[in-house]
Amino acid sequence: MTRSLRFPDGFLWGAATAAYQIEGSPLADGAGPSIWERFAHTPGLMADGDTGDIACDHYRRHAEDVRLMQALGLTSYRFSIAWSRVLPEGTGRVNAKGLDFYARLVDDLLEHGITPNVTLFHWDLPAALDDRGGWLNRDSADWFAEYAQVMFRALDDRVPLWTTLNEPWVVVDGGYLRGTIAPGHRNLYEAPRVTHNLLRASGAAVAAYRAEGRHRIGVVFNLEPKYPASTRQEDRDATRRAHAYMNTQFTDPVLRGVYPEALAALYGAAWPDFPAADLECIRQPVDFVGINYYTRQVVRDDPTQPPLRAAGVPQRQRTHTETGWEVYEQGLIDTLLWFRDRYGTVPVYLTENGAAFYDPPQAAGPVVEDPLRVDYLERHLKTLRRAIDAGVDVRGYYAWSLLDNLEWSLGFAKRFGLYHVDFSTQRRTPKRSALRYAQIIASHGAAL
Numbered sequence: 445m446t447r448s449l450r451f452p453d454g455f456l457w458g459a460a461t462a463a464y465q466i467e468g469s470p471l472a473d474g475a476g477p478s479i480w481e482r483f484a485h486t487p488g489l490m491a492d493g494d495t496g497d498i499a500c501d502h503y504r505r506h507a508e509d510v511r512l513m514q515a516l517g518l519t520s521y522r523f524s525i526a527w528s529r530v531l532p533e534g535t536g537r538v539n540a541k542g543l544d545f546y547a548r549l550v551d552d553l554l555e556h557g558i559t560p561n562v563t564l565f566h567w568d569l570p571a572a573l574d575d576r577g578g579w580l581n582r583d584s585a586d587w588f589a590e591y592a593q594v595m596f597r598a599l600d601d602r603v604p605l606w607t608t609l610n611e612p613w614v615v616v617d618g619g620y621l622r623g624t625i626a627p628g629h630r631n632l633y634e635a636p637r638v639t640h641n642l643l644r645a646s647g648a649a650v651a652a653y654r655a656e657g658r659h660r661i662g663v664v665f666n667l668e669p670k671y672p673a674s675t676r677q678e679d680r681d682a683t684r685r686a687h688a689y690m691n692t693q694f695t696d697p698v699l700r701g702v703y704p705e706a707l708a709a710l711y712g713a714a715w716p717d718f719p720a721a722d723l724e725c726i727r728q729p730v731d732f733v734g735i736n737y738y739t740r741q742v743v744r745d746d747p748t749q750p751p752l753r754a755a756g757v758p759q760r761q762r763t764h765t766e767t768g769w770e771v772y773e774q775g776l777i778d779t780l781l782w783f784r785d786r787y788g789t790v791p792v793y794l795t796e797n798g799a800a801f802y803d804p805p806q807a808a809g810p811v812v813e814d815p816l817r818v819d820y821l822e823r824h825l826k827t828l829r830r831a832i833d834a835g836v837d838v839r840g841y842y843a844w845s846l847l848d849n850l851e852w853s854l855g856f857a858k859r860f861g862l863y864h865v866d867f868s869t870q871r872r873t874p875k876r877s878a879l880r881y882a883q884i885i886a887s888h889g890a891a892l
């Protein structure tokens with residue numbers, strides 16, 4: 445007798461996107477430039493010279509895309525606000541046309557029975573604020589709280605789920621340590637200060653929400669479980685460092701009010717002495733946490749890789765995605781159980797999960813066949829069901845992504861979408877994974 449895989453009543457079935465990756469028209473109707481406008485137009489930084497100038501043209505095709513969501517039976521849609529579309533200089537003047545775009549999108553979603561889940565910051569900081577120091581400037585917490593309050597006052601009557609930040613780790617590691625994403629810095633001393641100001645900003649926005657919000661607000665972390673490559677003490681220590689750097693550097697301050705002790709040793713002289721009052725702001729209680737899960741990392745000691753002194757060990761015996769990530773669904777339940785055991789019963793949404801696979805060129809038929817993505821989706825949803833059965837309070841799942849889109853500096857070649865996008869015609873075509881997801885949604889999981 446196989447146990448039913450039905451998900452709990454009220455569980456949300458969603459898909460996720462982000463403004464700069466899908467909208468296009470980045471400077472339309474009075475919008476100001478973001479740091480991604482600058483980064484993407486800097487020669488040599490983007491694969492194939494791809495930019496978000498058009499992307500999926502969602503700014504103009506949003507009504508069509510909401511109908512695509514309805515066709516799948518989605519009950520929720522996670523998307524981000526382009527901060528500089530609403531506040532062109534980042535603070536002060538509000539661009540009514542920018543705000544109106546998001547109000548119309550929210551109203552359209554609600555008319556189609558789709559719950560909006562709104563991310564305030566998905567990496568596209570207004571360029572005008574970067575000119576004032578960006579996340580290196582302690583004032584960034586106030587700038588973000590001001591922007592958040594504008595959005596709460598405009599849309600909180602219709603938006604039941606808000607998140608402050610998407611994946612602060614990626615901003616810190618990619619934007620300030622490795623330079624692989626905007627603003628493209630490579631500075632060990634900047635990294636922990638940016639972590640701190642991002643978390644301060646999130647806390648300030650949550651505090652602003654408590655003053656007038658009527659619904660729920662959280663924050664989104666990418667969590668990647670780390671497994672030692674061997675039982676050697678050096679590998680176990682390296683695994684602990686990698687876990688602190690990528691995971692608890694962010695979850696512990698927000699959910700426990702302290703940074704992991706390992707960070708001071710990891711950053712050394714670059715580790716600042718943060719005022720205790722800052723941690724009180726950062727630890728503002730959240731109503732839920734979004735977790736983005738894609739893969740795991742097997743870790744070995746590597747003294748040649750400062751500051752982490754750790755390296756990933758390829759698991760060549762297993763399927764990998766086009767972004768080089770191992771398909772490892774066990775890591776999802778390991779992560780969710782770890783999260784619950786460490787932080788208790790804070791509700792969780794799986795706010796991103798998906799894979800880029802090479803979708804072979806296909807005749808322009810009604811469906812793009814993507815068997816590897818179907819398998820990835822099924823593996824992870826079955827595992828999510830196991831985690832819920834084990835007592836983890838998971839309230840929803842968001843496939844990354846609704847559409848093939850701009851995979852940041854990797855460009856358009858990495859395709860994560862449930863819908864294939866022909867970027868020369870903007871034609872959307874459902875992939876087999878979209879149809880399978882629709883079937884799973886229609887049965888509330890029983891069809892898994």
Ligand SMILES: CO[C@H](O)c1c[n+]2c([nH]1)[C@H](O)[C@@H](O)[C@H](O)[C@H]2CO
Nearest residue numbers: 462610611666736737738796844851
């Ligand atoms: C480090 O992987 C992260 O969990 C992660 C993966 N992803 C993300 N974060 C971002 O939130 C999305 O904007 C990306 O498009 C998506 C696919 O790469």
